[in-house]
Structures are given as structure tokens and as C-alpha cells.
Amino acid sequence: MIKLLVPVIALFGLMTVVFLLDRPEAPADLVFVNRGECHTLDPQRMSWMQDFRMANALYEGLVRWNNDTFAIEPGVAESWDVSDDRLTYTFHLRDTAKWSNQDPVTAHDFVYSWKRALYPDAAADYTDLFYKIEGGEDFFKFRQAQLEQFRQQVSELSNGDEAARLELARQLYEEAEAKFDEIVALKAVNDYTLTFTLANPTPYMLDLCAFGVFCPVHPPTVEQYVSLDPLSGMINQEHGWTKPPSIVTNGPYVLTRWRYKRDMRLERNPHYWNLPAVKAKSVLSLSVEEPSTAVLAFETGTIDWLSDVSGVDYRPDMLAQARRYLERHATRYAQLESQDLGYGEIMATLAAETPPGPDERNNIHAFPAFGTYFYNFNCQESLPDGRPNPFFDPRVRRAFAMAIDKSDLVTRVTRLNQPIASTFIPPGSIPGYHSPAGLGHDPDQSRTLLAEAGWELTEKTGTLIKSSNGEPFPMVEILYSTGQDHEDIAQAIAFMWENELGITASLVGKESKTFGEDVKHHKFMISRANWFGDYGDPTTFLDLFRSTNQNNDRAFANDWFDQRMHEIDRELDEEQRTRLCEEAERFIVEEQLPLIPLFHRITVYMYEPDQLHHIATHPRLVQYLWELEAVH
Amino acid sequence: MAGMIVRRLIQFPIILLCIYTITFVLAWLLPGNPLEHEGRRPAPEVEQAMLAQYNLDSPGRFYVSYLKNATGVSYLQGDSDRIFNFGPSLQYKDWTVNELIAGTLPVSILLGLASIILALIIGIAAGVVGAAKPGSLADLATLLVALVGISLPTFVIGTALLIVFAVKLSWFRVGSWGSLGDLVLPAITLSLPYAAYIARLCRMGMIDVLGEDYIRTARAKGVPEVRVHLHHALKVAFLPVLSYLGPATAAVMTGSFVVEKVFNVPGIGQHFVESVRNKDLFLIMGVVLTYSSMLVMFNLAVDVLYRWVDPRIESEG
Numbered sequence: 001m002i003k004l005l006v007p008v009i010a011l012f013g014l015m016t017v018v019f020l021l022d023r024p025e026a027p028a029d030l031v032f033v034n035r036g037e038c039h040t041l042d043p044q045r046m047s048w049m050q051d052f053r054m055a056n057a058l059y060e061g062l063v064r065w066n067n068d069t070f071a072i073e074p075g076v077a078e079s080w081d082v083s084d085d086r087l088t089y090t091f092h093l094r095d096t097a098k099w100s101n102q103d104p105v106t107a108h109d110f111v112y113s114w115k116r117a118l119y120p121d122a123a124a125d126y127t128d129l130f131y132k133i134e135g136g137e138d139f140f141k142f143r144q145a146q147l148e149q150f151r152q153q154v155s156e157l158s159n160g161d162e163a164a165r166l167e168l169a170r171q172l173y174e175e176a177e178a179k180f181d182e183i184v185a186l187k188a189v190n191d192y193t194l195t196f197t198l199a200n201p202t203p204y205m206l207d208l209c210a211f212g213v214f215c216p217v218h219p220p221t222v223e224q225y226v227s228l229d230p231l232s233g234m235i236n237q238e239h240g241w242t243k244p245p246s247i248v249t250n251g252p253y254v255l256t257r258w259r260y261k262r263d264m265r266l267e268r269n270p271h272y273w274n275l276p277a278v279k280a281k282s283v284l285s286l287s288v289e290e291p292s293t294a295v296l297a298f299e300t301g302t303i304d305w306l307s308d309v310s311g312v313d314y315r316p317d318m319l320a321q322a323r324r325y326l327e328r329h330a331t332r333y334a335q336l337e338s339q340d341l342g343y344g345e346i347m348a349t350l351a352a353e354t355p356p357g358p359d360e361r362n363n364i365h366a367f368p369a370f371g372t373y374f375y376n377f378n379c380q381e382s383l384p385d386g387r388p389n390p391f392f393d394p395r396v397r398r399a400f401a402m403a404i405d406k407s408d409l410v411t412r413v414t415r416l417n418q419p420i421a422s423t424f425i426p427p428g429s430i431p432g433y434h435s436p437a438g439l440g441h442d443p444d445q446s447r448t449l450l451a452e453a454g455w456e457l458t459e460k461t462g463t464l465i466k467s468s469n470g471e472p473f474p475m476v477e478i479l480y481s482t483g484q485d486h487e488d489i490a491q492a493i494a495f496m497w498e499n500e501l502g503i504t505a506s507l508v509g510k511e512s513k514t515f516g517e518d519v520k521h522h523k524f525m526i527s528r529a530n531w532f533g534d535y536g537d538p539t540t541f542l543d544l545f546r547s548t549n550q551n552n553d554r555a556f557a558n559d560w561f562d563q564r565m566h567e568i569d570r571e572l573d574e575e576q577r578t579r580l581c582e583e584a585e586r587f588i589v590e591e592q593l594p595l596i597p598l599f600h601r602i603t604v605y606m607y608e609p610d611q612l613h614h615i616a617t618h619p620r621l622v623q624y625l626w627e628l629e630a631v632h
Numbered sequence: 633m634a635g636m637i638v639r640r641l642i643q644f645p646i647i648l649l650c651i652y653t654i655t656f657v658l659a660w661l662l663p664g665n666p667l668e669h670e671g672r673r674p675a676p677e678v679e680q681a682m683l684a685q686y687n688l689d690s691p692g693r694f695y696v697s698y699l700k701n702a703t704g705v706s707y708l709q710g711d712s713d714r715i716f717n718f719g720p721s722l723q724y725k726d727w728t729v730n731e732l733i734a735g736t737l738p739v740s741i742l743l744g745l746a747s748i749i750l751a752l753i754i755g756i757a758a759g760v761v762g763a764a765k766p767g768s769l770a771d772l773a774t775l776l777v778a779l780v781g782i783s784l785p786t787f788v789i790g791t792a793l794l795i796v797f798a799v800k801l802s803w804f805r806v807g808s809w810g811s812l813g814d815l816v817l818p819a820i821t822l823s824l825p826y827a828a829y830i831a832r833l834c835r836m837g838m839i840d841v842l843g844e845d846y847i848r849t850a851r852a853k854g855v856p857e858v859r860v861h862l863h864h865a866l867k868v869a870f871l872p873v874l875s876y877l878g879p880a881t882a883a884v885m886t887g888s889f890v891v892e893k894v895f896n897v898p899g900i901g902q903h904f905v906e907s908v909r910n911k912d913l914f915l916i917m918g919v920v921l922t923y924s925s926m927l928v929m930f931n932l933a934v935d936v937l938y939r940w941v942d943p944r945i946e947s948e949g
């Protein structure tokens with residue numbers, strides 16, 4: 001009997017030991033759940049929204065946004081000058097800006113950080129934003145050619161000769177550094193003056209400078225993790241420096257703990273120059289992957305802010321409860337609104353006056369976001385299998401767009417009442433930009449357009465055939481990625497097209513990585529898609545339609561449009577430039593329709609309106625953690 | 633016995649190499665580009681550079697370099713500062729696979745141990761009670777519990793427990809991990825299917841054994857009934873449970889994706905699913921190698937234990 005107990009006791013002892021190694025700690029001022037686990041805290045390699053949220057808390061760029069108006073405010077730079085030709089920018093850095101180890105933040109740190117982004121060795125999603133600086137793209141390609149040269153030369157060397165390989169790598173690296181100084185127009189004039197020259201006037205360059213990938217890193221810290229790889233000749237970057245205790249940051253917070261898919265703890269950075277602006281002393285970012293668990297955790301009060309409620313099928317019902325609450329208080333809401341109060345203040349006032357009744361709620365909030373959900377047309381002359389592509393004809397694309405009842409999609413399919421989209425750029429998201437009208441829902445017009453394009457609806461069978469030879473319209477394939485409500489939307493749209501246009505449609509659902517590859521290589525007829533803008537300029541959306549753009553999944557190529565985008569690149573007059581952008585978007589969403597905008601994206605938050613303050617509602621939905629204030 | 637252990641240890645690297653090769657082929661054949669994600673796409677030359685960073689542009693180079701790093705060859709050659717280097721995670725760039733496994737495996741081991749202990753206690757108790765009077769009400773009750781444990785999916789049991797005990801009664805926290813209380817609900821959820829299985833194994837074993845001659849002898853000698861069951865019968869009836877314990881412990885310790893999700897437990901189970909979904913080659917290989925090593929080791933441990941508990945079993949068996 002004793003023998004039998006031994007394994008049980010051993011297991012028990014082991015368990016106690018493991019448990020003792022894991023202990024709890026003090027609560028934080030602000031507890032929130034980010035959109036997902038952070039992928040990296042290296043600003044130059046970031047590409048996910050949750051990473052940028054942390055970048056804004058840990059680092060500070062030259063400038064930052066006012067997250068209500070998206071006006072540019074000083075960050076590390078106190079002031080800046082822009083030359084008359086809009087090409088040369090000079091930033092004057094404040095001497096009070098410090099790294100969390102008390103080192104001063106200098107112009108050299110920015111040069112170092114931006115240079116990292118331009119090395120193919122550390123290639124990242126946003127590398128090409130740095131191409132805007134004169135010589136940036138040439139430098140990237142120069143270094144790439146160097147690495148290729150290294151590969152060839154090394155194959156001639158004997159395999160064991162590591163020293164020779166390392167020497168060659170070092171030589172090439174030094175050459176590259178010299179080349180950078182020579183050709184890239186980015187300079188630290190002195191410790192506190194940074195200047196760069198752009199290849200083209202870029203009116204949104206300041207907006208970009210506030211974007212996470214333009215944040216500085218602390219060079220001495222990063223350098224400890226950098227080495228040359230004798231096998232590839234590349235700079236090898238270990239990422240240990242992004243974790244405490246190594247990480248050194250210059251923003252409102254310092255990172256004191258990061259446990260993968262568990263939590264991140266931030267404490268106020270005592271050396272931050274603008275310390276009084278930082279509301280919460282400590283922030284805990286919890287990782288909760290399962291959406292239902294996150295909602296339950298919020299309901300039990302352990303979380304102040306749930307920054308992305310998605311993936312729970314009762315979300316539309318919760319939003320309906322929120323709508324009921326607002327409907328009941330519509331008059332009071334309007335009254336408060338007329339006193340110039342923002343959404344947050346109004347909701348807090350309402351919460352204090354009348355808490356939600358049964359089957360109502362005031363702690364879930366849907367905000368329009370800076371993105372659009374749409375369907376791509378493959379605009380190539382022939383389909384992947386070689387058949388002629390009916391969607392090569394813009395009239396057919398317009399017809400298919402006008403046959404969709406988008407309001408039906410958002411009220412009955414997604415049930416989230418997203419703002420329906422007839423334009424690609426969410427209206428009202430870019431100051432001074434007036435969106436074109438776009439196309440409405442008009443099935444009769446669809447059929448007329450199809451007739452013009454040589455497709456007619458037969459009376460007898462109700463199917464769409466080619467007028468010239470009676471051939472039926474090819475089967476329309478809709479490609480979507482599995483998961484979320486993509487399939488429901490595809491089904492609804494297929495049904496609308498079959499009903500209104502007499503075509504047959506088939507749905508092809510693929511797992512997201514495969515889906516992504518198919519879309520990239522234009523292996524589809526129609527595919528679902530999503531786009532979120534990166535910066536506050538129409539080109540963050542319009543660039544997609546340039547024939548040479550890497551995100552041109554539609555393979556759309558139009559000389560007039562390319563020419564127009566080229567003009568936009570060169571235009572110095574901002575007013576005129578905005579008009580050109582409006583015209584370009586009108587051309588896309590009213591004439592060419594390489595895509596069908598379906599609805600603009602919303603982001604759903606959960607927070608108690610009287611317990612969390614200063615959530616920004618501007619569609620770009622940038623929330624600075626240091627601005628948020630939780631009242632417990 | 634020593635011979636058996638030596639033989640098994642020699643087989644160990646061969647088994648792992650086979651598993652590595654098969655997993656590598658399958659993982660490489662997974663459709664899709666591991667660096668692809670929804671949203672903005674890097675410039676083509678940048679994408680090429682990204683693939684080159686990770687050897688993802690050549691399967692041969694990847695296979696060899698990963699094998700060298702993961703098995704300690706690179707360490708011996710002085711190219712790596714870790715003995716077993718599973719490389720970086722493609723999806724979570726700031727983490728190495730070693731760090732990801734080191735951070736999550738202890739959590740899973742802890743939860744797994746708690747669950748397996750719980751499963752043993754519940755399972756053996758239910759098995760013994762059930763076998764004492766087969767067909768009785770108590771037996772039927774344990775049968776019912778076992779049936780529920782085996783057939784109800786863990787996400788249903790988990791969510792139900794969460795809503796009742798954490799949300800309604802507020803006995804436990806939701807979605808937290810860090811105190812003893814956070815362990816209770818996930819451990820119960822994870823243990824139920826195993827407990828059910830152990831209960832059935834134990835009950836069957838007991839019923840078989842209770843019909844043996846030596847039990848009749850013991851009873852005839854006047855040994856108290858409780859002692860007959862617990863001392864004489866259980867010792868033998870426990871053997872099938874013991875052999876089940878090896879794979880069960882390995883499985884339970886390498887985490888359960890569903891239980892981890894429902895209770896937000898930061899364990900290793902998530903990597904098995906997420907790494908494949910993200911086509912994170914380094915992580916796929918890393919977790920598979922870790923899991924297979926654990927499985928082989930636990931089976932060996934159980935075999936050793938088996939022979940120690942029941943010396944009748946020959947080492948050659």
C-alpha cells in the first residue's frame with residue numbers, strides 16, 4: 001500500500017514546489033486586456049495594433065497625436081521647421097527628454113533607430129515607410145545587394161573558414177554604414193537637432209513621425225544584442241533587450257514585467273519629462289485569449305477596460321442592450337450633447353443619473369474605426385485558370401456592387417449595425433477630406449449595366465447569359481477566410497447576387513494563411529478583405545490601387561489613376577492635393593470599383609462609463625494608456 | 633531492469649529523429665506563408681529579406697540548421713550559447729521558442745500534476761466504491777459520473793464551472809492565474825475525463841481481483857472487508873491504472889488547449905494549436921520535440937515503476 005502512495009506523494013511534492021515558484025502581487029491602477037498578445041516591443045519591427053498601443057506607452061517619438069483631433073503635438077521634439085519646398089524637416093529636441101536609465105534622448109538615437117529600419121537584415125512590415133526619406137530605398141537595395149554578394153563570395157570560401165567569413169561580413173557592414181551616411185538624407189546636426197529630407201513632399205510626414213515605428217530605441221542597450229552572423233553576413237538581432245530588466249525606454253512608462261500570454265506590467269517612468277500628464281501610476285495588461293472568458297472577467301470587475309470584444313456570438317445582443325439604454329435616454333443625451341460634452345462625459349453623467357435597467361447595459365461601446373470591410377474583384381483580363389474574366393469590365397463590377405443591399409448585411413447578417421460603406425475611406429476620419437457619394441443599392445441599374453456590358457437576363461430561366469452567344473455567366477466564386485462572420489456575409493451576398501442578377505455563386509472558405517497566399521497571388525475571382533489606415537492621409541487607403549503597390553491584391557491597373565497618384569505625390573498645395581485625392585477616390589468607388597466597400601469597421605470596447613475616463617472616440621481609436629484614468 | 637533502461641535510452645534519439653523528420657516534412661508542407669498576416673504587406677524585397685532572416689527560403693538549410701541547434705551540435709561547435717536552441721518564434725518575434733516553452737511548460741506541469749492527482753483520488757475512490765457492490769446504487773452513481781466525465785466536452789464543463797463558481801458565487805477569480813484558487817476549477821475540469829477512465833479501469837480490475845482465490849482465503853482468515861479491498865485487492869487492481877498513468881501524465885502535463893482557453897491558463901497547450909495555425913515552424917518543432925521527449929520519458933518511468941510495484945513482471949516484458 002505504501003508503495004502505491006509513493007507516486008501520489010511524489011506528484012504532490014513536485015506540485016507544491018512548482019507552485020511556490022509562482023507568487024501573486026499588488027494590483028495596478030489600470031487593468032486592461034489588449035487586443036491580443038504583443039508580438040514585439042521593438043518599435044521598428046512592429047505591425048500589430050496591440051504592439052503599437054504598447055509602443056505609445058513605452059516610447060515617445062519626435063511628436064505625438066492629439067488623439068481626439070489628430071493635430072500634431074510636441075513629443076521629444078519641442079519644435080520643428082519645414083522648408084518651403086516641404087522636403088526638409090528640422091526637429092529641435094528638448095534637453096529634458098530622458099531614457100529610463102537617465103541617459104539623454106538625442107538626435108543620434110533617432111538616426112540609429114531609423115537606420116535599423118532601413119537595414120534588410122532586420123526587415124519588417126513597415127520598412128518602406130522609411131523609403132520616404134531621400135536615399136532610404138536606395139540604401140535598402142544597396143545592402144540587399146551586399147548580402148547577395150556575401151552569399152556568393154562565401155560559397156567560394158572553404159567551409160570552416162569562419163574568421164574569413166566574419167571579416168568579410170564586418171567589411172561589408174562598415175561599407176554599408178558609410179554608404180548610409182553618404183546617401184541617406186537623415187542627419188543628427190548635433191545632440192538636439194535632427195534633420196531629414198524627403199524624396200517627395202509628404203504632407204503627412206509629421207503624422208508618420210508620431211507612428212510607433214518611428215519611435216527611438218536606446219542604442220547602447222540594443223547594441224549589446226547585435227552581432228554579425230558569419231553564415232549570412234547579416235546583422236543578427238537577438239530580442240532579449242525588449243524584456244525587463246534589459247529594456248530601456250523613453251516614454252511615460254517602463255516595462256517591469258512581461259510574461260508571455262499572461263501579463264505585462266508597466267510602471268510610471270520617473271525620468272519622463274512630462275510626468276504630470278501620466279494618469280495611472282501602474283498599468284497591467286492582461287492577456288486573455290478566449291473572448292468569453294474576457295467578458296466574464298470584465299463582468300466580475302477584475303478588468304477596467306476590455307479593448308476588443310470580438311469573437312463572442314452574443315456581442316450583437318449586448319450591443320442591442322446598449323442601444324436600448326441609449327434610446328431610453330435619447331432626450332437627455334441630446335441635451336448633454338448640446339452642452340458640448342463628449343461621448344465619455346455624457347455616458348458618465350447618464351450612469352450617475354440612471355443606471356441601466358433590466359435588459360439594458362451601458363458598459364459596452366461600439367466606435368467607428370479607421371477601416372473598411374470590402375470585397376475584392378480580380379481585375380485581370382483572365383481568371384487564374386485562363387478563362388476570360390467577366391470582372392475585367394468595370395461595368396460588370398459596378399453592377400455587382402449595386403446589387404448588394406448593405407443595410408441588410410449589417411442589420412440581419414452581422415447584426416452589429418456597422419456604418420454601411422459606399423466609399424473606401426471612412427467618411428469623417430480625415431480632417432478636411434470630403435468623401436465622394438459612391439454607389440447606392442440599385443438592382444435595376446445593375447441589370448442595365450450588365451446589359452450594356454453584353455450580359456442579359458433571360459426571361460425564361462432567369463439566368464444571366466451572354467447576349468452574343470447565349471453562354472451563361474461563369475460561376476462566381478467568393479473566396480473568404482474561415483472564422484468570424486465571413487461565411488455568413490459571403491452567403492448573404494451570394495444569395496443577393498443570385499436573386500437579383502441570375503448568376504450562380506459558390507463559396508470557397510479557406511484557412512487564413514492559405515487564404516492570404518491565394519489573395520496575394522490573385523488566385524480568386526472575388527475575395528473578402530479588410531483594410532485599416534495607418535496614418536491620417538487619404539493615400540493610406542488610395543495607395544492600394546496603384547498598379548505597382550504590393551497590396552494591390554485586385555491586380556487593378558489603370559493609367560489615369562496611376563498618373564493621378566503621381567500628381568498627388570508631387571502636389572505642394574495641400575488644398576489642391578486633397579481635391580486630387582477626393583477625385584481619385586471618386587474614380588475608384590463610383591467608376592472603376594476594383595472593390596466593393598461593404599461596411600466600415602467598428603471596434604467594440606467594454607468599460608464602465610463612470611469608472612474609466614478619457615477614452616478617445618476619434619475613428620483612428622488611438623488610446624494612450626497614460627491618458628486613461630480608472631476610478632475604483 | 634538496467635538493460636531495459638539502457639536499451640530504451642539508446643532508442644530515444646532515434647525515435648526523436650524520426651519524429652523530427654516527419655514533423656518537419658508535415659510542417660513545411662503546410663500551405664501558406666508563415667510571415668503573412670492580414671493587413672499591410674511589406675515591399676517584395678523586404679519580404680524576401682524577412683524569409684532569408686529565418687532560413688525560410690530553403691527547406692534543406694532550415695532542416696539541418698534547426699537540427700544542429702536543437703540537439704546541441706551547434707552548442708558543441710560554439711555557435712550557440714544554449715544547448716537546446718529551438719530558435720526564435722516567427723509570430724512572437726521577441727521570444728525564443730526556448731523562452732516560450734520555459735514560460736508555459738511549468739504552468740502546464742503544475743496544472744497537470746494537480747489534475748492527475750485529483751483524477752487518481754476521484755477515480756480510485758469511485759472504482760473501489762463501485763466494485764464493492766456491483767450494480768448497487770453507489771455503483772450506478774459512479775458510473776453516471778464517469779459517463780458524464782468522459783462524454784461531456786471540457787469546454788462545456790469548464791464554462792459551466794466558471795459561470796457557477798466564479799461569476800455567480802464569486803468563489804474564484806475569472807481569467808486569472810497566480811494564486812492557489814486559480815488552480816481549482818481548471819484542475820477539476822481537466823481531471824474529470826481522466827478520473828472517469830481511471831474509475832472504470834479500477835472498478836474492472838477490482839471486480840476481477842475480488843473473484844480470485846487469495847481474496848477468498850483472506851476473507852476466510854477473517855481479514856476485515858475494508859482491508860481486503862484496500863490492501864489485498866487494490867494493490868493488484870491498480871496495475872492497469874498505473875500503466876495508464878504514464879501516457880496520461882504526459883498528456884495532461886503538456887496542457888489542454890481547451891481548458892487553457894476557457895480558464896485563461898498560460899500553459900503550453902495553446903502552442904500546439906496556435907503554432908500550426910500561424911505556421912510558426914520553429915515553435916511547431918520545439919513543442920513537438922518537447923512533448924515527444926516527455927512522452928518517451930514518462931513511459932519509461934512508468935515501466936520502471938511497474939516492475940518495482942509488481943516484481944512478477946519480467947524486465948523483458
